[in-house]
Amino acid sequence: MENLINLTIDGIDVQVERGKSILEAAKIANVRIPTLCHHDDLCVAGNCRVCVVEVIGRPRLEASCAVPAEDGMKVLTSTPKVRTARKDIVSLLVAEHNTQCTTCYRSTNCELQSLSAEYNIDNDDYISVLKPQKPIDKSSWSVEKDDSKCVRCQRCVRTCAELQHVNALTASGKGNHMKISTFLELPMNDVVCTNCGQCITHCPTGALTERRYYSDIWEAIGDPTKHVIINTAPSVRVGLGEMLGFPIGTRVTGKMVTALKKMGFDSVLDTDFTADLTIIEEGSEFLQRLEDALVHKKQVALPMLTSCSPGWVKFIEHMYPNHLDHLSTCKSPQQMFGALAKTYYAEKMGIKPENIVSVAGMPCAAKKFEANRPEMKSSGYQDVDCGLTTRELGHMIKQSGLDFTNLQESHFDSLMGESTGAAVIFGATGGVMEAALRTVYELITGRPVPFENLNIVPVRGLEGIKEASVKLENCLPKYSFLEGVEARFAVAHGLKNARIIMDQIAKGESPYHFIEVMACPGGCIGGGGQPIPTNNAIRRKRIEAIYAEDEGLAKRKSHDNEELKKLYQDFLKEPLGHKSHKLLHTKYRKRNRY
């Protein structure tokens, strides 16, 4: 085939498609070339030169990530010349780096550190040219920015631009003055950043990290007057293992619960409980909007957009402030949990709400910001005291000295610990939509959703925008106004795709009734708080784990959750009722577009 070319890498014959880089060819040949500015998710930058190789017949070393493989090329990846160059390149980076590995959050998970170790960098070769340090930007609830640890690879800039279409970050200045900046060097909290944390998971070093709160949690756990509870999101149980020595895609649900109990949390609960609740509230809201539109001929905003991804919510507040009425008024499961923890849970358990410290273990950076939104105090207290990332939880488990690998498995506590498979799949892109359909279709028709084994396959997977539709037939009398309607759904993940969806809505051309949007590529399993690295291969494995967890559960529809039925019976009374309105729904605000 003429589209295939042959070359050798370190003497190994490889065949690749024309247009592939030398680096990609090397991967096929199973030859590892070190990289730094390269990331599988992002366009080629070719700015670090760590990946240089020798190409026989060419005078200069070539950056293998940026140079296309050619027919007949002979590539050498590990000659003395290559090794010396790489060592010099890494040494120069270290010379301008604030090398503080002993106190750095990314230590043992840092690409610069491992390159330095691999090439045995000698600190005496180059004098330090570390610039005077600016204070770390800690203005944001979610993202910390420390320029002194930056290697200027621009992975963050490309992430924010290519994956998220936010462009909160830019490279300013040039040459040795170049740095990663925001508009006018404003603090992160004052710019259009959505707090999605994708720049963090794409940063090779400790220059961008989540703001960390786990010392506060240890403090609270040690305080006998405090009742410290934690709820963990579905994606944590399929990601956490990566921090603790398990292969990617391992489900560690039971061990995680045991570990958290042993660490001293007074109750270990499941965010999935309020994910199921979200489905009931959001599903009811969706049906209400349809009824208002079709029966009462009211002006209602359709399509309805999901609102459980706080990065997405902030994105639309900045970028499409005139279309906020499309967002479901439902809070995210984290915030529903918080609001109930200090009301329903407190009441049932006989604990004063002011003594409850409510912690959320999340795959997310934006949830830290969300927990601190002024809107989120409907229990009369701060509903969620603290959002932790999967990474922080991993650190805490390590600090606790537990032998995680050999822990027994245990179950979530009750109250608010029961969940269904529908809630588990919230973690993967398409999951909220699938869970909603499993419930809404049944509400409307009294029959299970017509997909084999409840698996709504068209909304699964990593395609940027996915669509599905169901024809509503033989509806129950209450929903006869929907008879014959072809309900259309879409799912978008990554804010780049959210923008496409929103542009359609802004033009009044959206063909859908209900759209799920997640800020992070892959959904929460690829969240900004998940273990680093993340790429599509890793996302796929985590997604597989999520669906395996769903299939393994006896109950797979949110409305079958028994604890949830009890919650409505004893406390909320009805979906969209007075209490729900006060505790589980919220408002949005317009934010600066620039």
Next chain:
Amino acid sequence: MADIQVLVKELVNKYGTKREALIPILQGVVASERYLSSEAMIEIAKELDISAAEVYGTATFYSFLETVPRGKYVIRICRTIVCEMNGKKDVLKILEEILKIKVGETTMDKKFSLLETNCIGWCHQGPAMLINDEVYSQLTSDKVREIIQDYIRNK
């Protein structure tokens, strides 16, 4: 509409809203305002439907696209190696002495700003500097004194 909106609109009408219009628009604003205010950058971002950070990043890349207000006369002394070897340091010292400002600063009366620039192509006659668009080369301490005095008195 504020003046800056009018100006940006005019430039957009002239150069269009594609990404490649960014540089001519930035240049146009600097030509009439001498620098890019935050309002100007936001206005440009709106018109071109790009982020304000992107406008800022582009503007800061170019030495002649100022993002902070400067004096009426912007002195840019070449900082590259040839001028450096030909006595740029002394020239700079004199400039700082006469103007009573350091590199990066502007005089109280907003008449002069003192900046460094990368090579301006006058290596054969270094040290060299620009005052706005005017080139002054083969500078000596005396020559610089004369040039600046002339600006102070006559311009």
